[in-house]
Amino acid sequence: MSEVYILGAGIHPFGRFDKTYEAIGSEAAAAALKDAGVAWRDIQAAYLSRMYLPATSGVRILRKLGSTDIPVVDIEAACASGGAALRQAVLAIKSGEVDLVLVCGVEKMPRGFMDPSMIYSPWQIELGMSLNPGYWSMRATRHMHDFGTTEEQIAKVAYKNHRNSVHNPNAMYRKEFSLEEILASPLVCDPIRRLEICAPNDGAAAVVVASERKMRELGAAGIRIAGVAHTIARYSADFRCPADSMSATADNEGPTQVTARQAYEKAGLGPEDVNCFEVQDTDAFCEIEIYEELGLCPLGEGGRLIDEGVTDIGGSHPVNMSGGLISKGEPVGASHLGQIVEIVSQLRGQSGPRQVEGARIGLAHVLGAGGNCAVTILQA
Amino acid sequence: MALDKAARKPIRDGLLAGALEDLDQVSLYGSHCPSCGETSLGANDVCPNCGGASVSRTPLSRSGTLWTYTVVRHKPPGNYQGPDPFKPFGLGLVELPDGIRVLSPIDAPPEQLRIGMPLQFHPYVLRTDEGGAEIVAFSFQPVA
Numbered sequence: 114m115s116e117v118y119i120l121g122a123g124i125h126p127f128g129r130f131d132k133t134y135e136a137i138g139s140e141a142a143a144a145a146l147k148d149a150g151v152a153w154r155d156i157q158a159a160y161l162s163r164m165y166l167p168a169t170s171g172v173r174i175l176r177k178l179g180s181t182d183i184p185v186v187d188i189e190a191a192c193a194s195g196g197a198a199l200r201q202a203v204l205a206i207k208s209g210e211v212d213l214v215l216v217c218g219v220e221k222m223p224r225g226f227m228d229p230s231m232i233y234s235p236w237q238i239e240l241g242m243s244l245n246p247g248y249w250s251m252r253a254t255r256h257m258h259d260f261g262t263t264e265e266q267i268a269k270v271a272y273k274n275h276r277n278s279v280h281n282p283n284a285m286y287r288k289e290f291s292l293e294e295i296l297a298s299p300l301v302c303d304p305i306r307r308l309e310i311c312a313p314n315d316g317a318a319a320v321v322v323a324s325e326r327k328m329r330e331l332g333a334a335g336i337r338i339a340g341v342a343h344t345i346a347r348y349s350a351d352f353r354c355p356a357d358s359m360s361a362t363a364d365n366e367g368p369t370q371v372t373a374r375q376a377y378e379k380a381g382l383g384p385e386d387v388n389c390f391e392v393q394d395t396d397a398f399c400e401i402e403i404y405e406e407l408g409l410c411p412l413g414e415g416g417r418l419i420d421e422g423v424t425d426i427g428g429s430h431p432v433n434m435s436g437g438l439i440s441k442g443e444p445v446g447a448s449h450l451g452q453i454v455e456i457v458s459q460l461r462g463q464s465g466p467r468q469v470e471g472a473r474i475g476l477a478h479v480l481g482a483g484g485n486c487a488v489t490i491l492q493a
Numbered sequence: 494m495a496l497d498k499a500a501r502k503p504i505r506d507g508l509l510a511g512a513l514e515d516l517d518q519v520s521l522y523g524s525h526c527p528s529c530g531e532t533s534l535g536a537n538d539v540c541p542n543c544g545g546a547s548v549s550r551t552p553l554s555r556s557g558t559l560w561t562y563t564v565v566r567h568k569p570p571g572n573y574q575g576p577d578p579f580k581p582f583g584l585g586l587v588e589l590p591d592g593i594r595v596l597s598p599i600d601a602p603p604e605q606l607r608i609g610m611p612l613q614f615h616p617y618v619l620r621t622d623e624g625g626a627e628i629v630a631f632s633f634q635p636v637a
């Protein structure tokens with residue numbers, strides 16, 4: 114089976130734009146093709162990840178690049194949509210049937226809280242169980258109770274990510290906030306505050322992936338996809354929307370632990386080998402839990418990592434150099450591919466002031482509704 | 494006043510056990526799986542853990558403790574049926590002795606919420622539907 118490489122990556126900034134999703138998506142796709150040095154007519158299959166867009170979004174977006182008869186498939190796996198789409202591209206190339214595939218993630222979302230009927234049943238909406246941050250917050254409350262994690266540690270994650278975003282032209286906010294400002298921002302769902310959560314928005318990101326044979330034929334130097342994994346949470350392993358209950362007796366590993374282990378095994382690598390991480394900071398607490406579940410520290414010790422600066426740019430395990438979803442916003446279908454664009458830039462040494470010195474291996478992680486989790490490991 | 498049996502409906506099919514005319518006797522439905530030992534919420538035909546089809550439906554305990562919580566400080570989007578104007582409210586996972594934690598509104602002043610606090614099941618009539626039937630919902634309340 115062929116190894117699979119990323120030949121090109123492109124992004125449309127994340128934010129709010131007065132333009133159609135077709136335009137946002139096709140710009141990112143065109144940028145990825147240009148970066149790869151290949152033409153749209155050379156692509157043999159395309160996967161389009163999105164959650165909130167209509168049927169055949171992929172066809173509508175990619176037709177703008179010119180007529181084609183290749184399979185164009187829309188993929189949806191909530192926040193992990195981009196990982197699911199990238200995995201399909203990798204499998205298609207490993208099958209030997211195709212050598213050059215485009216993966217594009219796109220979203221265009223209304224301001225404010227997401228439309229609850231996309232995720233919740235009518236009765237949950239009636240009873241007020243339809244606010245996504247409520248679920249994240251309950252995880253935070255319990256973690257604070259069990260491990261002594263503090264509101265200040267949670268705020269420090271938001272501080273780090275907002276600070277990193279100042280150097281990312283593709284982020285939505287790009288504004289540094291002091292710890293005091295973050296801790297003084299209004300509570301959304303206790304203990305999570307407004308400056309500690311991500312907002313749904315618009316954006317797109319795309320990659321061109323190729324077989325090793327195709328890469329050599331083109332004389333390109335790609336970034337290797339060392340491992341990509343996608344799972345849904347095991348029974349009761351993850352209390353996340355739209356769950357209505359959880360077991361008090363089942364003791365399954367969480368989706369991040371399971372998915373990361375699969376990706377690490379495929380890559381033949383462990384967390385200690387990874388130089389930079391982009392992870393699902395839907396809220397600032399979530400990032401602390403992900404440190405633990407990716408294996409950066411034992412369970413319960415995530416708060417210590419942020420205190421010690423381990424996950425700062427310049428720390429031993431930098432996390433969310435891009436500013437994370439907290440500052441970029443979360444265009445759901447595009448978010449994982451946006452993380453991939455950041456990792457590719459880091460591994461190429463093109464990240465300017467937010468560059469992690471000498472980064473050779475990077476990991477991208479997303480996690481969301483239904484316990485959908487994807488982890489991709491890239492190696493220069 | 495005697496109520497027609499059809500005059501009350503649970504907010505979700507299979508969620509509530511007991512005759513809805515007498516709310517003091519109503520509880521949440523659980524489904525116990527003898528194969529894996531898990532109890533799931535609602536009257537299920539199949540165990541959502543192991544897929545076993547020999548689950549037995551059983552009323553869940555009406556008392557439990559607060560396992561975790563949040564205070565919802567923004568009006569939830571969509572067809573929320575809570576007080577208008579909106580008032581922040583507690584939402585939590587209530588651990589029942591049956592081995593399950595159930596997501597529920599917590600009917601207590603937000604500042605009084607504590608992990609481990611004892612709570613009591615509280616079914617109530619939320620609204621009347623288009624056909625005139627009373628819709629029964631639930632919350633948990635501190636033990637008086």
Ligand SMILES: [Zn+2]
Pocket residue numbers: 526527528529530531540541542543544545
């Ligand atoms: Zn079972």
